[in-house]
Amino acid sequence: MNTHEDVRAAIASLLRIGEPGDGLLKRLVDGIGPVAALAIIMAVGRGETTAHDAVQGLATTGTEAAEHGQMAEAIDRWAVRAGEAETQGNDLDTIARIGGRLVIPEDEEWPRMLDDLGPAAPLGLWVRGEASLSTVLNRAVAVVGARAASSYGTKCASDLAWDLAARGITVVSGGAFGIDAAAHRAAIAREAPTVAFMAGGVDRFYPAANAELFDQILTIGAIVSETAPGMTPMRHRFLLRNRLIAASSQVSVIVEAGWRSGALNTAGHALELSRQVAAFPGSVYSASSTGTHKLVREHEAELVTCSDDVIALMDDDAPALFDAAAAGAASESGNRSSTPDPREVLDEREKICLNALTVSKPLDVGTIASRAGLTIADALNSLTTLDLAGLAERRDTGWVKLHKSRR
CATH class of the missing domain: 1.10.10.10 (Winged helix-like DNA-binding domain superfamily/Winged helix DNA-binding domain)
Incomplete structure (x- = not known):
């Protein structure tokens, strides 16, 4: 019988072996558990068996993951990194040395709203900071936008984050220059928790120029990443990181975004999850607002201008997808007229x-x-x-x- 810490250690290795949002790895772990999944990958990595034989073995036990046609290819891909997972040392020790932790789905701190990602849900999260994720993300809004933000966009993000923080709502963003940094700083100035989701390891602040900001976040909020300590931010990891920002928030607010802004990717993830998306209007002459205007024009985002607008969206359609407790409370309160x-x-x-x-x-x-x-x-x-x-x-x-x- 695997202990809770056996599971944590296995997930730590799997987060180094796999890439964020790998649905096949998640499917394998859901089918046989992280300890058994890691054992198979490591055995293939050491040449003790082949990926084909491993899948055949899974099939004989009735494991559903074996039915996927690309599972053998995926195991071979993960096995390439199996040696790296052994030689890099214990990531759990590394994170502990810098005062961090690995949060897994079995922990009370696990933010259940991320389970809405289904096959793209993370196996675990590397976390630094004083805040408990399950607590601060209970009521949260993502504030994201352009790195090359205008003074108008920066002020909109700051004012919104300040007002949200003043009303007990956690500000979530990505720690980048521009809109992200403005939102984080406003929440910190209000002495309220804020959460930054990173595309690289939580031991490597990126961008480095925001190191002072990240230090401030640690004292009152949390810095979170799906990638193992020491791993570098890469373009695809930024895009996959965005799904965590969207899933952790009841509303994603795009303050300022150009036509090809990464913030639009966050909006896309939010829409896929049926989360609310909002956008601030900008000048029709501003390239920094072409993306936000597109969202509004195509009816993918609600136009907002202040925190009251955003909070109204949070309370609209309540309870949220992940708010099972609120759904149960509504039922117990005698509200029998609502449609299940x-x-x-x-x-x-x-x-x-x-x-x-x-x-x-x-x-x-x-x-x-x-x-x-x-x-x-x-x-x-x-x-x-x-x-x-x-x-x-x-x-x-x-x-x-x-x-x-x-x-």
Whole structure:
């Protein structure tokens, strides 16, 4: 029987072996547990068995992960890093030396809202800072935007973050220059917790020029990353980091963003999760606001100008997707007239399939199955159920998630 610390140690190694958001690794871990998953990968890495034989062994035990056609290839890919996981030393010791910790789903501190990411949910989170994630993310808003922010954008972000912090709402961002830094600084000035999600290891502040800001965040908030200590920020890790920012927040506010801004990627993740997205208006002559205007024009974001607008979005459609406690409280209070949430009766495959859909871009069945880690048949069955539940619908070019149930 694996102990809690055995599981933590295995997840620590898997976070070094795999890349953030690897749905296949998550599927394998969900199927057999992190300790067994690590043992298989390490055995292949040491040449004690092959990935093909490992998958065959999984199939004989009825493990669903073995059904995925790319599992053997994925195990070979992870096995390349297996030696690195052994030679790098103990990441748990490294994080402990700098006063950090590894938070895993079995911990009370684990932020349950991240489970809404389904197959893209993180296996664990490296954390530094005084704040408890489950506590500070209970009511949180992401404030993100352009690195090359204008003075207008910086003031909007600062004012919004200050007002949100004053009302007990945690400000979440990415620690970057521009809008991110302005939001973090305003929350700190208000002596309120703020959370920065990083694309590299939490022992390597990036950008380095914001080191003083990160030190301040540590005293009152938290710095969080999915990547192992010492790992460098890379472009794809920034984009994958954005899904954690979106999932941890009830509303994602895009203050200022150009046409190709990474903040739009955060908005996209929020929309996929049926989270609220908001955007500040800017000058029609400003290139820094072309992205935010696009979100509003295409009805993917609500136009906001102050904290009251954002808080109204937080309270709209309450409870949030991840707020099961609030849903239970509403039921117990005698509110029998409200319509039950159709998501509550979905099975695991249907929930994963729902999370794989987007509200803005129709996806074909093959793409949905790949994103969800399901077979084509399972994806089709799940989509039919979601359609009947009013949670998804088929259009000419594919399937989309409905932001609100048709019921």
